[in-house]
Amino acid sequence: MSSLTLPAPRTPDPRDAPTLRWGILAPGGIARSFATALQARTGQHLQAVASRSLRRAQDFADDFGIQTAHGSYADLVSDPDVDVVYVASPHSEHRTQAMLATAAGKPVLVEKAFARNSSEARDIIESASAAGVFAMEAMWTRFLPHIDVVRRCLEDGLLGEVHTVQADHGQALYPDGPQRLSDPALAGGALLDLGIYPVSFAHFVLGDFVDVTATCVRTESGVDAQDAIGVTSSNGAMGLLGATMLTKTPTVATVCGTRARLEIDGDFYGPRAVVRLVANDGTELDRFVNEDTDFGLHFEAAEVARQVTAGNLESPLMPLAETLTIMDALDDIRAQIGVRYPGE
Structure with a gap:
């Protein structure tokens, strides 16, 4: 080990x-x-x-x-x-x-x-x-170096069989943040702004979901203030996910396998994240830190430039079919928590 x-x-x-x-x-x-x-x-x-x-x-x-x-x-x-x-x-x-x-x-x-x-x-x-x-x-997030480290761990089976993913994303954005977040007409709420990160990360790790369960607390305007989400993949692996715009949470992620786990700290989706490889007895075996911790959005732009120049119509790192599958899951979550946007 x-x-x-x-x-x-x-x-x-x-x-x-x-x-x-x-x-x-x-x-x-x-x-x-x-x-x-x-x-x-x-x-x-x-x-x-x-x-x-x-x-x-x-x-x-x-x-x-x-x-x-x-x-x-x-x-x-x-x-x-x-x-x-x-x-x-x-x-x-x-x-x-x-x-x-x-x-x-x-x-x-x-x-x-x-x-x-x-x-x-x-x-x-x-x-x-x-x-x-x-x-x-x-x-x-999909294009950041530390996520490619996670990708390679999954491709190589480094963690053994993955059974559990945990991820949360919380920011103190309501009621004193951007007005659009409380506006149903602008598709406000925690899910599409914040929850998209843990849901997308869980899909990245686990693949398609066969079951999704969710509950939420809503604001006075009817959008979701915070969400608790559970997902299950076809092989029985599960994701425990959360999102809130009421308070700052640790915003970390873990990927737990039979051999070892990954702990992704602070904030897991951004360039300041630290990926730690941890043995089942809690011993830290290795860690990865991005060289550039100041910026992150340029990696997706570079991917677009490469793919467009090559004449491709999508990126293999964020395929359109996966985007659509994740949107299906978000629709399922909203149906369960009773959040609809005007005009839907």
Whole structure:
């Protein structure tokens, strides 16, 4: 047992990815983080930004030295100098805006959750397929080096048979955080913003779920404030998952096998995470720390650039079929906890 060690990540250097000219659709907080990471850690080019407010788009463009600011999303997706569109709007807008881009022949990177529900996700996927353009969910965690360490552990059977996954994600975002999180019309709540991380991680480890159970506490507006979720895979492995926007939780994950376990600390989904390989007697056998702990969103952008340049329509690290399966699970969870969004 003492001979067990963690494998090295195979993650390519994002600076080596081919350069694409990016158009940012909706210049909010996540778009600002995305733009900052791209400029700091890649050779990607921020070409244009669009908002319904030209002033807001221009302010964002000025902050990042972006050449073109558009006052409409239609102008952005029709811009001949834009190679790929990053859809950074609230979940409620993803379907309309991603399909606007694909109809214009533009590849898309769509923020997670990919859409409000699986029906909308399927529409985006089908529109990209019909247009012959690349599409991917911006589940940035999948592309970080420490997650490739986890991936290799699973591929190599390092942990033995995996029986249990635990993951939580809690941030103190309600009631004093972004207003959209309490707004059903914007698909607010803990699940699509925070719960998507542990649910996606559990699927990454366990594969398709054959059973999902969930309960929640709702806010006065009817969105979910916190969720407790259980999932079961076809071989009987289980995931115990949680999400809350009421308080900061440890936000850690564990993957437990018959030979050893992985403990992923602080926050498990981001670049500051530490992966520890732990024996069944609690002895730490090895650990991995990402070299770059300041940024993370640039890894997904580099993956998009590689796949688009190669002429591929999706990424093997975040396949569209898996995005759709995860959206099905989120729909199942919402049906059980009684959360519906206007217009569904």
